[in-house]
Amino acid sequence: MKPVGAITRGTTNPNRLRRVDNFIAYRCESILKDAARPLVIDLGYGATPVTAVELRGRLAAAVRADVAVVGLEIDPVRVSDAQPFADPPWLEFRRGGFELAGLAPVVVRAFNVLRQYAEDEVAAAWRTMTSTGALLVEGTCDELGRIATWTVVEDGVPRTLTLSARLAALQHPAIFAERLPKALIHHNVPGHPVHELLQALGRAWETEASPFGPRQRWLATVRRMRTEGWPVLDGPARWRLGELTLPYPAG
Missing domain, CATH: 3.40.50.150 (Vaccinia Virus protein VP39)
Known part of the structure; x- marks a missing residue:
């Protein structure tokens, strides 16, 4: 073959x-x-x-x-x-x-x-x-x-x-834009769901500045995303690993 x-x-x-x-x-x-x-x-x-x-x-x-x-x-x-x-x-x-x-x-x-x-x-x-x-x-x-x-x-x-x-090295979630899967990387522009996702994630991160370190800041960020209506999957056990999983942002 x-x-x-x-x-x-x-x-x-x-x-x-x-x-x-x-x-x-x-x-x-x-x-x-x-x-x-x-x-x-x-x-x-x-x-x-x-x-x-x-x-x-x-x-x-x-x-x-x-x-x-x-x-x-x-x-x-x-x-x-x-x-x-x-x-x-x-x-x-x-x-x-x-x-x-x-x-x-x-x-x-x-x-x-x-x-x-x-x-x-x-x-x-x-x-x-x-x-x-x-x-x-x-x-x-x-x-x-x-x-x-x-x-x-x-x-x-x-x-x-x-x-x-790796949360200890994460300065801002905007860095994810550079490493999106091929199907999404060119859709990170206004009007596309993945762009709205990254914008919301960035705003949540900036809002949740914390004296307790990057892990607690990330956990608070993900919780805020869920509170704001984003369909965040899984739970704190995965979030603590530095993960955020959502339904695929098609469109």
């Missing part, structure tokens, strides 16, 4: 995706536990396989010991270079793209991949990656993983948007 997609830059770092890994362990726990074969695909793991190795370790520890992770890359050199890190059947590396190498995973993580594509290619990629029923977590982050955003996609349709930050 010919891989669908193009070779991306492949930049990666250890622990870069720890925030989304933590979210996957939380959001997909029941899906993985109920699966007859708990297969997760790390699509486009990059120049080194470190994030796939970390994903397998985190899910095995937090969700299910027999979870299997397959890292897919279009670049055959990257696939070859990753083989010393493989641990079959729990961790494998294969050549593949959006078609997922013909596999039938339960969950797909695609991070910092679609960011490098044109916006008009995103919807088709979503549909392809979820065509077998997999839950897709697709997004982007900065080089050290301190700022990240992602969307959960089911059957080609985006359901939620999550903003996540």
Whole structure:
């Protein structure tokens, strides 16, 4: 099966995706536990396989010991270079793209991949990656993983948007604008829902200045967002991690 997609830059770092890994362990726990074969695909793991190795370790520890992770890359050199890190059947590396190498995973993580594509290619990629029923977590982050955003996609349709930050380093929520998923980054202009979301989040942050540190300020910010009518999901246990999840701001 010919891989669908193009070779991306492949930049990666250890622990870069720890925030989304933590979210996957939380959001997909029941899906993985109920699966007859708990297969997760790390699509486009990059120049080194470190994030796939970390994903397998985190899910095995937090969700299910027999979870299997397959890292897919279009670049055959990257696939070859990753083989010393493989641990079959729990961790494998294969050549593949959006078609997922013909596999039938339960969950797909695609991070910092679609960011490098044109916006008009995103919807088709979503549909392809979820065509077998997999839950897709697709997004982007900065080089050290301190700022990240992602969307959960089911059957080609985006359901939620999550903003996540290392709170100790967060100066202002406006920084999320630089790391929005590809489908949203060009919609951060007046009149679009994601722009209104970020504007409201910024106002709430500025209002909730606190002497008790960034975590308490973030918690107060998220509570204010909910009080103002934003459909904030989850609860304080997730908010304390620097997360804010809402229904996807379509339009």
